[in-house]
Amino acid sequence: MSGWVKKTVQYVLFLSIGVALLYLTFKNVNPVDLWNNLKEVPISGLLLVIAIGFIAIIFRGLRWVQMLQSLGYEVQGARAIAAVAFSYLVNLVTPRVGEVARCTALNRTDKVPIDKLVGTVVLERVVDTLLFAVVTLSTVLISGDELRDFMAQSGAQIPELSVAGSVVVISVLFAIFAVVVFTRKIWMQWTVAQKIAGFATGMITGLRSLRTVNNKPLFWFYSIGIWTCYVATIAIGFTIVEGVQGIGPDQAFFVSVAAGLGFVIPVPGGIGAYHYLVSKALVVLGLSPFIGTSFATLIHSSQSLMFVFTGALGFVFLYFAGRK
Numbered sequence: 001m002s003g004w005v006k007k008t009v010q011y012v013l014f015l016s017i018g019v020a021l022l023y024l025t026f027k028n029v030n031p032v033d034l035w036n037n038l039k040e041v042p043i044s045g046l047l048l049v050i051a052i053g054f055i056a057i058i059f060r061g062l063r064w065v066q067m068l069q070s071l072g073y074e075v076q077g078a079r080a081i082a083a084v085a086f087s088y089l090v091n092l093v094t095p096r097v098g099e100v101a102r103c104t105a106l107n108r109t110d111k112v113p114i115d116k117l118v119g120t121v122v123l124e125r126v127v128d129t130l131l132f133a134v135v136t137l138s139t140v141l142i143s144g145d146e147l148r149d150f151m152a153q154s155g156a157q158i159p160e161l162s163v164a165g166s167v168v169v170i171s172v173l174f175a176i177f178a179v180v181v182f183t184r185k186i187w188m189q190w191t192v193a194q195k196i197a198g199f200a201t202g203m204i205t206g207l208r209s210l211r212t213v214n215n216k217p218l219f220w221f222y223s224i225g226i227w228t229c230y231v232a233t234i235a236i237g238f239t240i241v242e243g244v245q246g247i248g249p250d251q252a253f254f255v256s257v258a259a260g261l262g263f264v265i266p267v268p269g270g271i272g273a274y275h276y277l278v279s280k281a282l283v284v285l286g287l288s289p290f291i292g293t294s295f296a297t298l299i300h301s302s303q304s305l306m307f308v309f310t311g312a313l314g315f316v317f318l319y320f321a322g323r324k
Contacts, residue, residue: 025275045240056229063222067120082314089311092269109321243291
């Protein structure tokens, strides 16, 4: 199977999954009631959610500039921010292609080698994955019961184990680990195993390369600030959507994990996956499916519109910058 045929099949498959999840989310929702509920959202609150989402893009662009400076390349912050905004626009249509698009754009405007740009993007993904793991772990500690219910609502089930059962599970996992280690010369010949090992090696290499980043406190300020913005959009959303005001800001981490998982699934723009998982998370917190769907629709739509607007502006800005 040729490369473009494989990518087309994958795209259609994941798009179909997104459409199916979108159908499951909205099948029992009256569109008129949904629209009437969303009309009650104050414009000021909606603009605040959009603004905070854009601040995350700014932080991501400035962090990128800092990483490139550590490699000896001086890049204008405005161009880096524009490239990041453009990448979000591209990802709305084709998942994971946005990273390539922003590297290509900055290579055109600032003449930074593609391999260096891709390397910094890989490092970004490593750091973002690490912070997402921290947020998820925090959610497990703070909202363990809600997370268990969320897994059940989403079609997965975390079994409750006794002490003896836990010992058995740990022993089995240890045995599997030992077999994997002692047979690594055999399974490392498999293509899938090589890809997994390559991913793990990339993660480790990326973390090690953090030692070369200048002004590490600023780097982590940007990185934590990005996730703070993500959680803040959810927390502020709780205060502006009718029927969600009773949810405390401490649950924003729990819903943010669901939202993050919605964007991890390679569906164009997170359509369907985001709506399904966020609405399920709010149902776990005691809200109705209708309210959960209204909230997910508002946050996803507002962020998507922001991506379209800022991405289009970023594209125009980069186009004229590249002609100079």
